Amino acid sequence: MKIGVIADDFTGASDIANTLAKGVEPEGGLRTAQFPGIPMTPANEEIEAGVISLKSRTAPVKEAVADSLSALRWLVDQGCQQFIFKYCSTFDSTMEGNIGPVAEALANELGAQKVTFCPAFPTTGRTVYHGHLFVFGKLLNESGVENHPLTPMTDANIRRWLQHQTQEAVGSVSIDAVKQGPEAISDALRNADGRFVIGDAISDEDLLAWGEALKDAKLITGGSGIALGLPRNFLREASSKSVGIAFTGIAGPAAILAGSCSGATRGQIDVHAESNPTFAIDVPGVMSGDVTTQTLLDFFETHPGQAPLAYSSGSPDDVRAIQSQFGQEAVAEKLDNLFAETARELVQTGYKRLVVAGGETSGAVAKVVSEALGSPAMSIGPEIDPGVPVLSVGKTEPIALALKSGNFGAPDFFAKALRMMEVGK
Known part of the structure; x- marks a missing residue:
């Protein structure tokens, strides 16, 4: 290297x-x-x-x-x-x-x-x-x-x-x-x-x-x-040679998980909701055990081929109120586990494209996906929006990931990401 x-x-x-x-x-x-x-x-x-x-x-x-x-x-x-x-x-x-x-x-x-x-x-x-x-x-x-x-x-x-x-x-x-x-x-x-x-x-x-x-x-x-x-x-050294980004696209079932509370992500959720099914995760329900991985899986399975999106994003006031009630670390841990286990189940049941918003959420998802596919390295594909590439994970049956920082991406980022994952450009 x-x-x-x-x-x-x-x-x-x-x-x-x-x-x-x-x-x-x-x-x-x-x-x-x-x-x-x-x-x-x-x-x-x-x-x-x-x-x-x-x-x-x-x-x-x-x-x-x-x-x-x-x-x-x-x-x-x-x-x-x-x-x-x-x-x-x-x-x-x-x-x-x-x-x-x-x-x-x-x-x-x-x-x-x-x-x-x-x-x-x-x-x-x-x-x-x-x-x-x-x-x-x-x-x-x-x-x-x-x-x-x-x-x-x-x-x-x-x-x-x-x-x-x-x-x-x-x-x-x-x-x-x-x-x-x-x-x-x-x-x-x-x-x-x-x-x-x-x-x-x-x-x-x-x-x-x-x-x-x-x-x-x-x-x-x-x-x-x-x-x-x-x-x-x-x-400029003879030992290195530029290579193009090789990614031809991955088709198949798709899902979107959003855990970011940034203004940009909340706006992207609003845009996506205009023409696609969305599910607002009840965070107190997560903390009490009423909202589980199966809750999210049921939502995704009900909307095949419709670019379904599940999100825990909320306004700064909403986030502060929930953290005050349950504790910041406890809320973060519960949501990370929820998104991670949902992603694991989605991959194991044949989902091929996952878009994830939020740094903490992305970290939780990427780790379990990599473990599920037995692949420690992720290949870098084309850029969706500045700072956000398509990632390819796995060799024999790869899946496509897009891990978006909360503040990144255009208003139509979610639809754009899923399209680029499928067509490869």
Whole structure:
């Protein structure tokens, strides 16, 4: 392998795997695979970029650090030359972590002296300007993520936010240096205060400049955008050769599971409900045991071929009320188990296409699907919407997955995903 990625959730892993596989013209991307958890065996020798999907974004800090270090050591054993710690492009974390503590542990393990932090992803509206993170021109803490049920982001100054999480000094490289190109970025990075450095970027051109400037960096952290220019550093070597994304489509029964409470996902559910059957999961019913896996299976079986969607998404006020009644961790665990067991049963009964919304939900589903099919590696297919590719799991009888971060995707994402899974483009 050339590049090894440690992602703190499953949708984020798909996002950066898509970026590495696609690359930029004319060079293209790397042969990329996504792994649901830390593999127990070596990777195929043809894989040039390996992305390990962890569920560490909201895990206890010690657990997140331990899992990330285990993933790093496996990637080191695969021969990776460069490593990326991938987190959400909205820097999802709390004042206690987990971004800072995990980055510290990885940097210490690798002996990295300067570590860039750049969550920018301009294609999806995420930009960093003078250390402040914006979402479609709105300050992060005014964009809706301040209402996130697990990691409410209440400060757009990510340099200040990261400083809460780490003992390392946090510096910055401003947009003024970035606009001058890779050499200026390298100089600014070298002279920046602190071991950790927030990197500005407001366009794809800025990310490409960062990619060239970071060609020799041992450890990089950020959203998927920071990987945009990295494949071509390796493709210029004779040992790497760009390959196209091979996916011809998978037909068969389909289902949609949505556990995200983001405004984007709720809007996508509303659009889908205009012409397709939907089922609103009663979360108190889940907590009491009245709503079970069989409840969801009965709904899906009643609507074959109609793109049925089951969702637990609710407004921020609804989510807070339910968490207050039952407890945040208890609700999350119950819903994760519900979605995971439903997905397992769907796959075992012949479903071939699953679309999943929400990072926690996607993590739960991807793990059980991979286990059910006995396939540790997921192949990266075509991009549905920016940051969301089709994934193919299994060799003899593969199924198609789409794991969507809550805020990603166009209003008609669900229908578009199912169509692309079937036709392959």
